[in-house]
Amino acid sequence: MDANQTYPLVSIAMATYNGGRFLREQLQSLLDQDYPNIEVVISDDGSSDDTERIVKEFQSSDSRIVFYKNQGEHGFRANFAHALQYCSGAFLALSDQDDVWMHNKISRLMKYSADHTLVYHNSLFVDEQLNSLNRTVMDKVNPFSGHGAKVFLQFNCISGHACLFKRELLSKLLPFPDARFHDWWASFVAASAGKLLYVPEILVHYRQHSTTKTDILKRKKNTKHHKEILRYEEELRWYNACAALPGDDQQFFIQWRDLYKKRADQWFSLSLFSLARKYKADIFYLPKKGAFGKFLLSLKLLWGLKLKKLLG
DSSP: OOOOHHHHHHEEEEEESSSSSHHHHHHHHTTSSSSSSSEEEEEOOOOOHHHHHHHHHTTTTTTTTEEEOOOOOOOHHHHHHHHHHHOOOOOOEOOOOEEEEEETTHHHHHHHHHTTTTEEEEEEETTTTTTEEEEEEEETTTOOOOGGGGGGGTOOOOOGEEEEEGGGHHHHHHHHSSSOOOHHHHHHHHHSSOOEEEEEEEEEEEEEEETTOOOOOOOOOOOOHHHHHHHHHHHHHHHHHHHHHHTTTHHHHHHHHHHHGGGOOSSHHHHHHHHHHTHHHHHSSSBBBOHHHHHHHTTTTTBOOHHHHHHH
């Protein structure tokens, strides 16, 4: 029987931008997957290095690669959104341009995909030469399996490169909100819409290097209070997005957003602090901290911006 009939198509969405340095290794690891039915959809955000030449070199010998080049730079969120919109698969996976995937990554995740909206795995931190840094992503956070988006309100445990999700989630994901990272939003939406499953296997070597691209603006040095205002505005954008998503906990997220909004004009945010304490088991589930450490996390929500301004 044809593999295309036996194995659902998995689309791997890759966003590139001046990633030529490590791109060959990553592309080869995608094409070497032992899962027999994949496509690699690449959206490039106007690279000026040899990224396009490398992709087209691979594309000339492997028809599973689909390549699109944006006009100008749009940022990593929009670039990933473009890649996802071009995907045809029943299941979707996200790929960075500089990691290396284990050859069985897709097949291992697909084993559990039928009964879960999103599945994800652990990853090993490596240096530029792929030498182990002896740490994994899950050394830093607790993995979460199940249903419920409160867990992802304050923290995230799922890297984009580690997840695979059903196509039905895509209409809820896009457009990505202009706050936090796209993979954090994917985690939140998937936990709200369905069930997550953590697969405790290292299936990606997650490269750490000095030229890693982010979407953080290079700002001039600001006062501490100015930084607090910038952080407050970004977090409020995030809470607005969470509150706008229909789901079991929408009223909770609306309440959280409304209380957080009031912080700008408060000395103390007692109601927000109380809400955080009430739902501390969910909100602070992911950080690997003891009871006192998690209390300190909720304590940060007690201080209003007026007090923070006074304290400098």
